[in-house]
Amino acid sequence: MHHCYFNGNIMPADEVKLHHTDLGLLRGYGLFDYFRTYNGKPFQWDWYWERYERSAKLLRIPNPIDKEKAHEVVMKLIGLSGLSDCSFRFVLTGGYAHDSMSMKEPNLMIISEDLHANIPHEYETGIKVITYEFVRDIPEIKSTDYKHLLILQPDIKAAGAQDVLYHKNGDISELSRSNVFIFKNDVLITPDENALKGITRRTVLELAKPHFKIEIRPVSLQELLNADEVFTTSTTKRVLPITTVDDQKINGGVVGKNSKFLLGLINDLIKNW
Amino acid sequence: MHHCYFNGNIMPADEVKLHHTDLGLLRGYGLFDYFRTYNGKPFQWDWYWERYERSAKLLRIPNPIDKEKAHEVVMKLIGLSGLSDCSFRFVLTGGYAHDSMSMKEPNLMIISEDLHANIPHEYETGIKVITYEFVRDIPEIKSTDYKHLLILQPDIKAAGAQDVLYHKNGDISELSRSNVFIFKNDVLITPDENALKGITRRTVLELAKPHFKIEIRPVSLQELLNADEVFTTSTTKRVLPITTVDDQKINGGVVGKNSKFLLGLINDLIKNW
Numbered sequence: 001m002h003h004c005y006f007n008g009n010i011m012p013a014d015e016v017k018l019h020h021t022d023l024g025l026l027r028g029y030g031l032f033d034y035f036r037t038y039n040g041k042p043f044q045w046d047w048y049w050e051r052y053e054r055s056a057k058l059l060r061i062p063n064p065i066d067k068e069k070a071h072e073v074v075m076k077l078i079g080l081s082g083l084s085d086c087s088f089r090f091v092l093t094g095g096y097a098h099d100s101m102s103m104k105e106p107n108l109m110i111i112s113e114d115l116h117a118n119i120p121h122e123y124e125t126g127i128k129v130i131t132y133e134f135v136r137d138i139p140e141i142k143s144t145d146y147k148h149l150l151i152l153q154p155d156i157k158a159a160g161a162q163d164v165l166y167h168k169n170g171d172i173s174e175l176s177r178s179n180v181f182i183f184k185n186d187v188l189i190t191p192d193e194n195a196l197k198g199i200t201r202r203t204v205l206e207l208a209k210p211h212f213k214i215e216i217r218p219v220s221l222q223e224l225l226n227a228d229e230v231f232t233t234s235t236t237k238r239v240l241p242i243t244t245v246d247d248q249k250i251n252g253g254v255v256g257k258n259s260k261f262l263l264g265l266i267n268d269l270i271k272n273w
Numbered sequence: 274m275h276h277c278y279f280n281g282n283i284m285p286a287d288e289v290k291l292h293h294t295d296l297g298l299l300r301g302y303g304l305f306d307y308f309r310t311y312n313g314k315p316f317q318w319d320w321y322w323e324r325y326e327r328s329a330k331l332l333r334i335p336n337p338i339d340k341e342k343a344h345e346v347v348m349k350l351i352g353l354s355g356l357s358d359c360s361f362r363f364v365l366t367g368g369y370a371h372d373s374m375s376m377k378e379p380n381l382m383i384i385s386e387d388l389h390a391n392i393p394h395e396y397e398t399g400i401k402v403i404t405y406e407f408v409r410d411i412p413e414i415k416s417t418d419y420k421h422l423l424i425l426q427p428d429i430k431a432a433g434a435q436d437v438l439y440h441k442n443g444d445i446s447e448l449s450r451s452n453v454f455i456f457k458n459d460v461l462i463t464p465d466e467n468a469l470k471g472i473t474r475r476t477v478l479e480l481a482k483p484h485f486k487i488e489i490r491p492v493s494l495q496e497l498l499n500a501d502e503v504f505t506t507s508t509t510k511r512v513l514p515i516t517t518v519d520d521q522k523i524n525g526g527v528v529g530k531n532s533k534f535l536l537g538l539i540n541d542l543i544k545n546w
Contacts, residue, residue: 004293014292016293017290017292018291018293019287019289020277020286020289020291020384024298025291025298025303025366025417026364027417027418027419027420028301028418028420029419029423030298030420058424060423060427091293091298091299093298094423103426109293137410138420143420144298145300145410145420146301146302147301147302147332147410147411147418148410150300150302150367151332153374
């Protein structure tokens with residue numbers, strides 16, 4: 001059974017409730033982070049922790065837990081879950097405010113969750129995304145602000161797509177919850193601006209370094225549409241090919257060899273994590 | 274004692290708690306509205322309701338209550354409060370989602386609250402605001418997204434200011450939770466773009482019409498700094514003069530006669546509401 005660490009106490013996840021004056025709820029003043037374990041061990045724990053702390057600092061929400069204690073909590077929650085691997089969600093908000101404005105004590109939840117179920121055939125066929133002109137507010141922070149994605153859900157479904165690719169002023173930035181890469185002439189290219197720097201993005205860049213020339217720079221939507229391969233990276237997706245953008249096929253709609261190669265590298269890393 | 278209508282049930286406000294999977298909390302997928310009563314009667318109820326419904330429609334969250342029922346709830350909550358006048362907060366979120374993404378049933382809360390306490394001398398001296406380059410995401414929707422205001426709170430306090438004025442590309446839009454107007458040569462001017470259209474803004478425009486030439490158009494920050502008078506309008510503030518912007522005094526730091534006149538008009542309207 002999944003449990004949740006809530007401000008110092010561990011309780012069944014189903015029982016965790018927040019008072020309606022929570023600033024995350026009333027004012028969108030909250031952040032989260034999300035990672036998973038492989039072989040019972042948190043994947044890239046140091047990097048996720050670093051990002052969580054950075055989000056808290058930039059949002060100016062005091063982080064009430066230190067790294068060692070948080071790791072201890074995570075390991076305890078895996079044990080309580082009875083599962084060999086879990087996902088974990090950290091949610092940190094501005095806490096309760098009876099005047100709906102003044103922060104006193106933050107609320108921190110660390111919740112174990114079932115692993116996200118991937119759809120195997122998507123790795124064979126690639127996914128479809130729609131495009132949308134938008135940049136997330138303070139994109140470098142993993143805030144809880146995903147309202148645009150929720151608003152766009154019916155449009156994504158109506159298009160038979162799996163996700164949305166954001167672009168602005170001609171340049172792409174990220175998908176709704178994952179990063180984007182392209183291959184052109186065996187050069188791996190990914191944008192750096194207006195995107196949350198994903199931990200899987202960082203992992204892929206490190207894995208790719210010995211094998212490909214890498215360019216981290218602005219990428220136009222046009223360049224993406226003309227790429228040899230396009231893929232997205234995230235904790236749950238690892239390296240997932242994108243073969244259709246709106247109604248246009250990338251590389252004739254066929255998953256490319258470099259994307260497969262990178263997926264293989266990350267799968268190897270995970271196997272022995 | 275304040276009570277809350279929560280998905281059909283009325284309970285003491287202190288007891289209202291939401292499960293941590295609420296999409297308002299996890300994904301910032303929520304909206305609110307806020308109004309008050311005068312003489313026990315909701316002020317501009319028709320206009321607030323219209324805005325609430327519009328926010329829900331634009332965020333694509335189904336509104337689970339109709340206008341008559343909502344009014345009935347509001348009147349019941351005033352009765353339960355034992356107070357002659359209250360504020361009311363409607364909060365509508367995407368509801369609980371165990372996958373943290375898929376909306377099923379929304380969560381609606383209607384909460385009675387104490388009236389916001391105004392500071393009388395601010396009407397005599399005017400307030401100070403700091404400026405910040407920013408446009409709210411989907412500003413026409415009263416979403417729960419106020420993270421920038423929360424982030425800026427320490428800066429506002431450090432400047433000895435009461436609020437923040439947003440501007441972008443040279444033009445002003447709104448304060449953190451209220452609209453902005455200027456007077457120049459007895460012409461009343463207010464921006465129309467990138468701002469939530471406040472109900473008090475609408476009320477003031479209606480009250481001012483017989484007395485002043487009105488211009489609704491882009492207003493530059495420079496124009497505001499050179500204005501004869503600046504004031505802000507909101508449910509809690511009514512017509513509140515702004516006499517200092519960053520370190521610059523407006524009109525020598527003295528509250529102007531037209532602002533006082535408009536405050537008088539709205540006070541008269543309220544008296545007989």
